[in-house]
Amino acid sequence: MPELPEVEVVRAGLSQHVLGAHISHVQVLHPRPVRRDPAGPQGFADRVVGRTITAVRRRGKYFWIALDERDAVLAHLGMSGQMLLKDADAADERHLRVRFGLEGVTSDSAPTGRLEMRFVDQRMFGGLSYAEDGALLPPEIAHIARDPLDSEFDEDAFVRAVRRRSSAVKRILLNQDVVSGIGNIYADEALWRARIHGERPGDRLSGPQARELLSHAREVMSHALAQGGTSFDALYVNVNGESGYFDRSLHAYGREGEPCDRCGTPIRRAAFMNRSSYFCPRCQPVPRRPRAGR
DNA sequence: ATCGCGACCTGGTTGC
């Protein structure tokens, strides 16, 4: 489940290997990953063929491959997406969805010199689309906030946004318009570290609490980034097909029934937003029911 | 404007 650190690993890996590459051919093997592209699979392929990759950039969990420093291929890995660099002779992956033939670059991954960039995605929550004039920032994701690792991230604006909302603080953390890059795993980890229950309304947090929560999110993500992405999920691999390791650093996520690393109380799992939340019932007490009226 | 729910997907696991 790629969140910000994993996506950054992919972005950096691509950036290292494909800058200057000429895209000689594009093959869309399944229509779903290009569903967001109004031009359809053929239209997508036609506009990408013949272009030169000039940069690979990222905002939150989106990244994009700049074409001639003007347009871009916008990408999201969803839950199970991978962007692999492979020798053209390598066997197709079971869930290969889009193939990009690259020329003019060499890599250890392609001893023959015929390199392919492959979008592989089992569950197909991810996708690619052509972003016109999107080289610097695709307009379709201009609404996404910066992430906590971004030097231009506005911390005060984040604190204000949290404290002005009545919805659950975990929901706010997952709202990419407020802060990007945080998914279910890192949200639970940041909340555990900050000793805050995810269902506490944002407007019931103090300024310092909101600020501390943010710094925990930043910490857990930069730790993961340093490790090369979390990915205890075997579906996630970095750009060269290599898995990262980080699972041992998780204190809450996926640890139902195991003792809290701080106090020993069994970690609990609860349904939240149609998914699971993991928390320590002692360190992160459930907020009292918000009273009606008054 | 803001909020919150459900749909979209596949494949591994669980339960009967």
Place this chain on the structure above:
DNA sequence: TGCAACCAGGTCGCGA
């Protein structure tokens, strides 16, 4: 053993 139900979850569209 076989099959159905469930679960993972980021994003978006929609109704409230």
